[in-house]
Amino acid sequence: MTALLYVILAIVIAVAIWQVASILNLKSVIATNKDNNTQGILFAVFGVLFYGFMIFCFVKYSPILLPESASVEGEKYDTLYLITMLLILFVQAVTQFLLFFFAFKYRGKKGSKALFYADSHKLEMIWTIIPTVVLAGLVLYGLTVWNDVMDSSDAENPLIVEVYAKQFQWEARYAGADNELGRANVRNIKGINTMGVDMTDKNAIDDIPVRELHLPKGRKVIFKFRSQDVLHSAFMPHFRAQMNCVPGMVTEFSFTPKMTTEEMRANEATIAKVEGINKIRAEKGEDPYEFDYLLLCNKICGSSHYNMQMKIIVEEEADFNNWLNNQKTIAQVIN
Amino acid sequence: MSDHHHKETFITKYVFSTDHKMISKQYLVTGIFMGVIGVFMSMLFRLQIAWPDKSFSIIEAFLGHHQDGGVMSPDIYLAIVTIHGTIMVFFVLTAGLSGTFSNLLIPLQIGARDMASGFLNMVSYWLFFLSSVIMVISLFVEAGPAAAGWTIYPPLSALPQAIPGSGMGMTLWLISMAIFIASSLLGSLNYIVTVLNLRTVGMKMTRLPLTIWAFFVTAIIGVVSFPVLLSAALLLIFDRSFGTSFYLSDIFIQGEVLHYQGGSPVLFEHLFWFLGHPEVYIVLLPALGITSEIISTNSRKPIFGYRAMIGSIIAIAFLSTIVWGHHMFVSGMNPFLGSVFTFTTLLIAIPSAVKAFNYITTLWKGNLQMNPAMLFSIGLVSTFISGGLTGLVLGDSALDINVHDTYFVIAHFHLVMGVSAIYGMFAGVYHWFPKMYGRMMNKTLGYWHFWITAIAAYGVFFPMHFIGLAGLPRRYYANTAFPLFDDVADINIVITLFAIMGGAAQLIFLANFFISIYKGKKAEQNPWKSNTLEWTTPVEHVHGNWPGEIPHVHRWAYDYSKPGLEHDFVSQNTPLFDGEEPS
Numbered sequence: 001m002t003a004l005l006y007v008i009l010a011i012v013i014a015v016a017i018w019q020v021a022s023i024l025n026l027k028s029v030i031a032t033n034k035d036n037n038t039q040g041i042l043f044a045v046f047g048v049l050f051y052g053f054m055i056f057c058f059v060k061y062s063p064i065l066l067p068e069s070a071s072v073e074g075e076k077y078d079t080l081y082l083i084t085m086l087l088i089l090f091v092q093a094v095t096q097f098l099l100f101f102f103a104f105k106y107r108g109k110k111g112s113k114a115l116f117y118a119d120s121h122k123l124e125m126i127w128t129i130i131p132t133v134v135l136a137g138l139v140l141y142g143l144t145v146w147n148d149v150m151d152s153s154d155a156e157n158p159l160i161v162e163v164y165a166k167q168f169q170w171e172a173r174y175a176g177a178d179n180e181l182g183r184a185n186v187r188n189i190k191g192i193n194t195m196g197v198d199m200t201d202k203n204a205i206d207d208i209p210v211r212e213l214h215l216p217k218g219r220k221v222i223f224k225f226r227s228q229d230v231l232h233s234a235f236m237p238h239f240r241a242q243m244n245c246v247p248g249m250v251t252e253f254s255f256t257p258k259m260t261t262e263e264m265r266a267n268e269a270t271i272a273k274v275e276g277i278n279k280i281r282a283e284k285g286e287d288p289y290e291f292d293y294l295l296l297c298n299k300i301c302g303s304s305h306y307n308m309q310m311k312i313i314v315e316e317e318a319d320f321n322n323w324l325n326n327q328k329t330i331a332q333v334i335n
Numbered sequence: 336m337s338d339h340h341h342k343e344t345f346i347t348k349y350v351f352s353t354d355h356k357m358i359s360k361q362y363l364v365t366g367i368f369m370g371v372i373g374v375f376m377s378m379l380f381r382l383q384i385a386w387p388d389k390s391f392s393i394i395e396a397f398l399g400h401h402q403d404g405g406v407m408s409p410d411i412y413l414a415i416v417t418i419h420g421t422i423m424v425f426f427v428l429t430a431g432l433s434g435t436f437s438n439l440l441i442p443l444q445i446g447a448r449d450m451a452s453g454f455l456n457m458v459s460y461w462l463f464f465l466s467s468v469i470m471v472i473s474l475f476v477e478a479g480p481a482a483a484g485w486t487i488y489p490p491l492s493a494l495p496q497a498i499p500g501s502g503m504g505m506t507l508w509l510i511s512m513a514i515f516i517a518s519s520l521l522g523s524l525n526y527i528v529t530v531l532n533l534r535t536v537g538m539k540m541t542r543l544p545l546t547i548w549a550f551f552v553t554a555i556i557g558v559v560s561f562p563v564l565l566s567a568a569l570l571l572i573f574d575r576s577f578g579t580s581f582y583l584s585d586i587f588i589q590g591e592v593l594h595y596q597g598g599s600p601v602l603f604e605h606l607f608w609f610l611g612h613p614e615v616y617i618v619l620l621p622a623l624g625i626t627s628e629i630i631s632t633n634s635r636k637p638i639f640g641y642r643a644m645i646g647s648i649i650a651i652a653f654l655s656t657i658v659w660g661h662h663m664f665v666s667g668m669n670p671f672l673g674s675v676f677t678f679t680t681l682l683i684a685i686p687s688a689v690k691a692f693n694y695i696t697t698l699w700k701g702n703l704q705m706n707p708a709m710l711f712s713i714g715l716v717s718t719f720i721s722g723g724l725t726g727l728v729l730g731d732s733a734l735d736i737n738v739h740d741t742y743f744v745i746a747h748f749h750l751v752m753g754v755s756a757i758y759g760m761f762a763g764v765y766h767w768f769p770k771m772y773g774r775m776m777n778k779t780l781g782y783w784h785f786w787i788t789a790i791a792a793y794g795v796f797f798p799m800h801f802i803g804l805a806g807l808p809r810r811y812y813a814n815t816a817f818p819l820f821d822d823v824a825d826i827n828i829v830i831t832l833f834a835i836m837g838g839a840a841q842l843i844f845l846a847n848f849f850i851s852i853y854k855g856k857k858a859e860q861n862p863w864k865s866n867t868l869e870w871t872t873p874v875e876h877v878h879g880n881w882p883g884e885i886p887h888v889h890r891w892a893y894d895y896s897k898p899g900l901e902h903d904f905v906s907q908n909t910p911l912f913d914g915e916e917p918s
Binding site for chain 2 (some may be wrong): 006010012013014015017027028029030035038039040042043046049050053054057061062063065066074077080081082083085087088091092095096097098100102103106107108109113114115116117118119120123124127128131132137138139142143145146147150151154166167168178185186187189196213219225228230231233235237238240241242243244246247248249251253273276277280281286289291294296297298300301302303304305306307309
């Protein structure tokens with residue numbers, strides 16, 4: 001019933017617009033000299049507002065952006081990102097200026113005639129070759145970073161961690177003393193063996209299942225991702241890390257944490273961001289927030305997709321080892 | 336065509352018509368209807384994103400048992416997002432845009448009596464109509480419509496246990512899309528054959544207006560890539576209904592192990608994006624073609640670099656079929672493959688840059704006639720640049736890692752293909768309305784429509800980049816589970832307000848469109864003083880387009896403001912003047 005009211009409301013608005021339009025003389029259909037003038041000026045105004053709005057957004061919203069990378073590999077990401085962004089902003093600023101300026105400057109005037117200018121080989125060459133050269137540089141640089149980030153084959157003594165996704169929860173498993181994960185398959189899921197670890201595999205005995213991810217600072221971590229039901233994506237934005245979790249296969253990503261949770265909390269950008277957040281929370285009467293690294297799901301996975309998260313704690317290697325040694329192995333948990 | 340005089344009934348003229356002009360109007364009106372649904376859905380989910388804890392009577396009114404006291408359920412949120420994407424991409428911007436203007440302009444601008452096969456053309460429209468009806472029906476399924484995202488990645492889309500929308504809703508989605516693809520293929524084949532075979536005397540390929548080049552190449556991309564989506568959908572139907580394991584393997588859900596073994600969702604992603612990425616250009620190229628025509632006409636200048644424009648259309652089309660993997664950098668596919676796709680993807684920036692620069696140069700020293708169509712065309716160039724540039728971030732595998740599937744992506748593709756293509760569509764409607772309905776649309780309403788839409792579009796999508804860069808994933812029902820994202824709540828409110836403003840502005844368009852059909856000022860034969868052949872046909876539609884002989888073509892479409900002539904336009908059928916070089 002209310003739906004009908006909304007439909008009627010929309011119709012009423014449309015009729016109102018029509019009435020206004022009738023007053024505005026419907027016979028006017030083709031731009032006149034006056035229209036050309038007004039609309040040309042409006043493009044200039046719009047151009048100015050557009051630049052103002054862009055600058056406003058950069059000033060106002062910069063504090064909400066992610067702080068510097070918390071992983072070693074992410075530093076390369078940040079540099080590449082910065083260079084790409086500067087390039088984008090430069091091109092954006094120049095081309096949009098030309099567009100709005102020309103729309104203003106060459107607005108139609110009675111009696112003036114356009115320049116017949118159909119082609120220029122030279123100009124075409126310029127704006128084919130310059131983008132080609134710039135892009136070639138960007139591609140080469142991008143691919144070096146990509147290869148560095150994706151290739152973990154030369155890591156010395158990396159920590160192997162399995163991250164396991166299911167609707168709507170994360171779990172994790174450390175490889176234990178042998179640093180080798182035991183085999184696993186969803187067909188082995190039973191009772192508290194929620195990740196389907198194959199307990200007949202000797203590599204599995206010392207594996208350590210956890211519900212909170214701890215990572216050592218300064219040591220390469222190789223993540224092995226699995227999912228038991230639908231696609232999920234393990235997204236760790238502070239580390240510039242993301243990989244899909246795909247049922248039926250194991251995917252991989254790796255990085256080296258470089259700042260402990262405590263260090264990141266003391267980071268200037270983080271402090272500013274947390275302050276901003278806590279101001280908002282205080283207004284709503286909510287408890288203050290303390291920064292933590294997060295693993296979130298970034299592939300649509302069902303109704304609680306928006307609340308599928310796991311806390312990540314980065315600590316000094318000694319603290320990490322200490323923590324890990326206090327966790328039960330899967331054999332202890334199950335038996 | 337006086338010998339072509341079989342009697343037309345109401346049914347053959349307005350319903351099962353084989354006349355391309357009528358079919359084009361049918362596509363447009365159906366597209367607008369679907370567009371209203373698609374935009375309305377975006378209003379609903381924007382309300383949810385901005386005020387996740389508030390209740391709205393509009394949500395209570397429209398969402399039935401999918402809401403509780405005016406707050407939508409997470410499942411229906413995902414469903415609305417899914418259907419918004421599906422409808423806008425396929426039903427509005429593929430069928431509504433390409434279907435309307437390819438049908439209207441191909442025969443008229445190349446000088447043909449009709450499409451190569453009027454019957455197939457009619458079948459194409461009615462299949463599209465049928466698929467639209469099925470898609471709309473799917474909205475009323477008990478468990479809700481498809482909810483796995485418009486990309487319908489399995490296993491989510493395959494298992495009703497995973498999300499309720501993957502039951503009957505998904506079945507209808509797949510049936511609707513299969514029919515849609517059949518419709519699109521029939522249409523595309525017809526366009527290709529018509530352009531190749533039915534051009535009038537003198538209409539060389541190198542004299543075709545850029546609109547036709549765009550429609551022609553778009554049709555080729557469609558024929559190459561849509562069948563692959565059909566296969567992907569068929570295999571998904573097999574997995575869902577007949578227990579095969581093309582995409583599924585090792586699944587444990589709701590306490591039981593499913594029998595599937597050996598399939599891979601990554602296979603689906605490859606097949607989907609083999610269409611999905613070219614689809615971006617299927618949507619965008621017609622809009623760019625329309626813009627080329629309108630910018631040239633209203634600048635009273637030849638389009639700058641005609642041959643480069645054709646070259647870049649072909650280059651974009653070719654490259655578009657070998658870049659799909661850039662949607663899959665973090666899907667688990669081999670990183671080396673990622674490198675290859677980064678390379679091909681960034682190559683696309685080159686022809687795109689050429690196009691943008693050529694548009695800007697066409698404006699330079701023009702005599703710009705600021706008709707509503709022209710405003711939307713200039714708007715398109717602006718959003719095409721703004722949105723296209725961030726493609727440098729997303730197309731670069733290394734940089735994609737941290738913005739993949741965040742709001743940054745949403746901002747990017749909405750600007751570069753959503754807003755741009757819809758601007759192209761509006762431009763086309765304002766420009767060719769007199770050709771379709773024999774009347775003119777009101778320009779004042781057109782100006783209001785453009786400026787409010789332009790402000791709203793940037794107001795919505797520019798700040799959205801920052802939300803993405805703050806790390807917020809897309810398709811979240813609410814951000815309330817993460818204190819980390821408390822500081823984007825304000826931006827989301829701003830965005831929603833702009834979205835409502837933009838949505839409301841479309842009412843101006845609807846009023847202008849429908850009322851002008853009946854009450855608009857009667858059009859002259861060539862209101863925009865344009866060179867192309869469609870303006871040599873009579874205002875009142877005749878079957879066969881030209882009452883007498885089809886005009887012969889002697890020149891390209893862009894002889895505007897030619898030096899030494901009295902008028903600033905020369906129709907394509909004007910014979911060469913003394914001493915003039917043929918184009």
